[in-house]
Amino acid sequence: MTTTLTRPGALAASGHPLVRPQAARHLTDEQIAELGVELDAIRDDILAKRGATDAAYIRRVIKVQRGLEFAGRGALLFGRNKAAWIAGTTMLSFAKILENMEIGHNVLHGQWDWMRDPDIxxxxxxxxxxxxxxxxxxxxxxxxxxxxNVVGKDRDVGYNLLRMDADQPWKPFNLGNPLYNAMLAPVFEWGIALYDLELPEYNEGLKSKADLKRDLKAVGIKAVKQFTKDYAATPAVAMLTGSGKQALYGTLVANAVRNVWAHAVIFCGHFPDGTDTFTEENVEGETRGDWYVRQMIGSANISGSKLMHLMTGNLSHQVEHHCFPDLPSNRYAEVAVRVREICLRYGLPYTTGPLPKQVASTWAKVFKLALPGKGHFRKGKPASA
Structure with a gap:
């Protein structure tokens, strides 16, 4: 299952007039169309250029990741030695971050399907x-x-747990926003697994009981495999050296580190100040160019070094990823220069900042939206609202 993007122009058949977000209301239909053509041209250019260098890149990253995981688990077999435990836990943490962010996330988007490699x-x-x-x-x-970021359609806005938009109705439950977010971070993978079951859809009658049972079975099987690998197999072998407990703690810490990192990167890409959310009215009659605009003003980047970009799975280029989710992640840095120039030329915001700033901004929103009131976060709301 690769990334499927329905061409937004098809929505125009609904006959509803388009109400553009505030940040794009100064643009004419012609300018929006031109912007769409320019961004399509960027995508076509990268598709034409990808080749052996890109394939070598992802294979190299996979090789490094597997080497780190093997070395990390190997060091944890001697975890009674403090230096070995620190080295093993650190290498395993890095390996899990690389696999989740730069490899898994991007492979599952179909970024490397063009290689026709059944293993990637x-x-x-x-x-x-x-x-x-x-x-x-x-x-x-x-x-x-x-x-x-379309409130009411994109349940990633808050993951059915957090109030992350001022137009989400406030309930007393939301007072726990900061606590829920703090608890979610170290177990983020479990939160996503629960979210992916789509329980609200089931409760609303939008998902069948048979589909829910199928998904529950799939999660159960996957959880058993993960537990066996991390919390049974590695500690069991480590028991031979008297390091079973240390190996268990090491894998627990590595998973927690990966989860906290993934949580931070994903939240920084979607929720800092400067990112817009949208009403369903904003997407009625949406064209391809309008869809691009929504991706650009509804996402945020993280500035930093090449290593930081690698460890975020290049989701530090979240704006570019949302515009082109199926392009190879190693190309986002060069794409970002062109996308930023287009935003500047068309008078659109391009939100970016260092990781500490983006994390602080996201957590500030978590705290503010724990309280009733609309706040000042919405820029995508139609003028009539």
Whole structure:
């Protein structure tokens, strides 16, 4: 299952007049169309250039990741030695971050399907995350990337747990926003697994009981595999050296580190100040160019070094990823220069900042939206609202 993007122009058949977000209201229909053509040209250019260098890149990253995981688990077999435990836990943490972010997430988007390599393909890859790849591809690729930040359609806005938009009705439950977010971060993979079950859809009658049972079974099977690998197999072998307990703690810490990192990167890409959310009215009659605009003003980047970009799975280029989710991640840096120039030329915001700033901004929103009131976050709301 690769990333499927319904061409937004098809929505124009609904006959509803388009109400553009505030940040794009100064643009004419002609300018929006031109912007769409320019961004399509960027995508076509990268598609034409990808080749052996890109294939070598992803194979090299996979090789490094597997080497780190092997070395990390090997060091944990001697975890009674403090230095070995620190080295093993650190290498395993890095390996899990690389697999989840730069490899798994991007392979499952179909970024490397063009290689025709059955071992690095969106239909065969199963990542080191509790949620099954196919379930995640449905909620993420098919739904989130289609309805990015559209309140009421994109359930990634708050993940059915947090109030992350001022137009989400406030309830006393939301007072726990900061606590819920703090608890979610170290167990993020489990939160995503629960989210991918689409329980609200089931309760609303939008998902059948048979489909829910199928997804529950898939999560159960995947959870058993993850537990066996991390919390049974590695500690069991480590028991031979008297390091079983240390190996268990090491894998627990590595998973927690990966989860906290993934949570931070994903939240920084979607929720800092400067990112817009949208009403369903904003997407009625949406054209291809309008869809691009929504991706650009509804996402945020993280500035930093090449290593930081690698460890975020290049989701530090979230704006570019949302515009072109199926382009190879190693190309986002060069794409970002062109996308930023287009935003500047068309008078559109291009939100970016260092990781500490973006994390602080996101957490500030978590705290503010724990309280009743609309706040000042919405820029995508139509003028009549």
């Amino acid at each position: 393909h969106s239909t065969t890859w199963e990542w080191d995350f509790v949620t099954p790849a196919r379930s995640w591809q449905h909620t993420h690729n098919d739904l989130h990337h289609r309805w990015t």
